[in-house]
Amino acid sequence: MSKIIDALVLVGGLVLEGLLALGRFVLFLLSAAAFVFMPPYKPRLLIRQIRIIGADSLFLIVLIAAFTGMVLGLQGYVTLSKFGSESALGTVVSLTLVRELGPVLAALMVTARAGSAMAAELGSMQVTEQVDAMTVMAVNPVQYLVSPRLLAGIISFPLLTVIFDVVGIMGGYVIGVGLMHGPSGAYFNGIRDNLVAHDITSGLYKALVFGLVVTWVCCYKGYHAARMAVGISRATTEAVVLSSVLVLVWDYFLTSILL
C-alpha cells in the first residue's frame, strides 16, 4: 500500500513540477507582451534587435532559400517530366515554398543563428548578475531585454519569410528553366494562376507565430539559465532544440487550421 502511495506522490510531484514550469513559461510571455505596451518605449532597442534578428540573418536566408529553390526545381522537374507536366513546375515550387518551406526553414535558420545567440547572451547576462544589476537600478530587465526581442521576432520573421519565398522561386526558375530547359513562360504563368492570396497570408501567419515562439523560447531559456559553468551552454542547447521542435509541431497544427 505504501508503495502505491509513494508512486502517487512521485507522479503527483512530477505533474505539479511540469505545471509550474508551464505556468512560469506562459507568465514570462505575458509579462514581456504587457511591457511592449508600457512606457518607457525604447524604439532604439527594438531597431537594434530587428537588425540582429532580421538584417543580420539576411545573407543566410538568401543562401538557404536559393539552394532550397534550386533543389525543388531539380526534383520537381525530374518528377514532373515523367508525367509530361513540366509546365506545372512553377506551381509546385511556389506553393511548396510559400505555404510550407519558406516559413519553416526561415524559422529554423533564424533559430540556429539568432535564437541561439539570444539564449547565450541573456544566459551570460543572468549568470554574471547583469540582469540583477538592471533590477537593482530600477530598470525592468524583462521590459529592457525581452520585450524588444519578442517584438523584433514578430516583425522580422514574416519579412525574412517573404524574402525566402521570392529567392526560392527564383532559384527554382534558374534550375527548372535555365538548366533543365523547361518551358519558361509556363513557370511564372503557373504561379500567377495557382498561387492565391490565401497561400501567402497563411504562410505569413505561420511566420508570425514562429517568430513569437522562437524568441519566446530562446529568451525564456537564456533568461532562466542556471548560475553554474554549464548553465549558458545548457540554456542555448535547450533553446535551439525546443524552438525547432515547437516550430515543426506548430507548423502541423497551423497547417491543419489554415488549410
Add this chain to the structure above:
Amino acid sequence: MNSTPSNGAGANAIEVRDLRRRFDSQQVLNGVKLDCPRKLITTIVGPSGCGKTVLLKHLNLLLRPDSGTILIDGIDVTRLGLRGLDEVREKFGMLFQAGALFDSMSVFDNVAFPLVEKTRLSLSEIAAKVHEKLSAVGLEGMGHKFPSEISGGMQKRAALARALVREPEILMLDEPTTGLDPTRVGSIHALIRRTQQRFGLSAIMVSHDVPEVFEVSDRVAFMHEGKIRLYGTVAEVMAADDEVFKRFLAGRAAEEETGLAAGGR
C-alpha cells in the same frame, strides 16, 4: 554582544529585524537582526553558506523574505509594491561581485546607464556626471573602453562609478575584492573608504577578506548559521570571547583551500 540596542529612529540607514527565509528544506536566514548606522561602513563576514549573500540580496530587494522587516531609510521595504520598490532602489547603489558591467556597452555607457534610463538629464549633464564619477574612481579617459578590454580591478572601479552615479545615500557591496590580485585588495578597500567619506555614504559590505577588510570597517557583523552571532566595532568583535568566531578567523585559509565550505547562495 549578540545584538545592539536600537539607537532610536533615524540613526540607522538600514535596520533588519527577525528576518527569515527558507529555500526548500534549508532555513538560510533564521531571524537576522542587524543595524547599519548612517555614514559608516558595516561589514558582514562569515563562513561560506552562512547566508550573508542571501541577506544582501534581501537588502538590495532582489529577494523577498518569508517574514521579518527591513527598514531602509525608515521605510519598511518588505511591504512595498513594484512602484514603491523602485523608489527605494533610488536610495542605494550596488556593487556586484564581478562588477556586473553590461558587456555590450562601453564603460562610459555603463556608468551613464542609470542616468539615461531613470532621469531626464541632458546628454551634457550626463557626460559631466559620468566623468566626475569616473575620475573619482581613478578611471579618467577610460570611458570608451569595453569591460572586456580592462582588468578585473578596473571593472570593479567602473562598477563602483556606476553604483555612485545617481548619488545614492547607501552603497551596498557584494565581495568587492573577489577575484582580485592580493596586492589590489588594499587599493580597492582604500578606494571604498575614500568614496564613502567623500560622498558621506552609509555602506554595507559582504566580504570574505578577513581580517584585511576590518581596516575599512566601522562595524562588523559576524554571521553564522543564518543569524548575526556577533556585532560591534572592529575592536569589540575582535575582543569577543566567542569560540565560533575564533575558529572562523583561524580556519579561514584552511577552509578555502580544502573546499570544505558548503556552496554559498
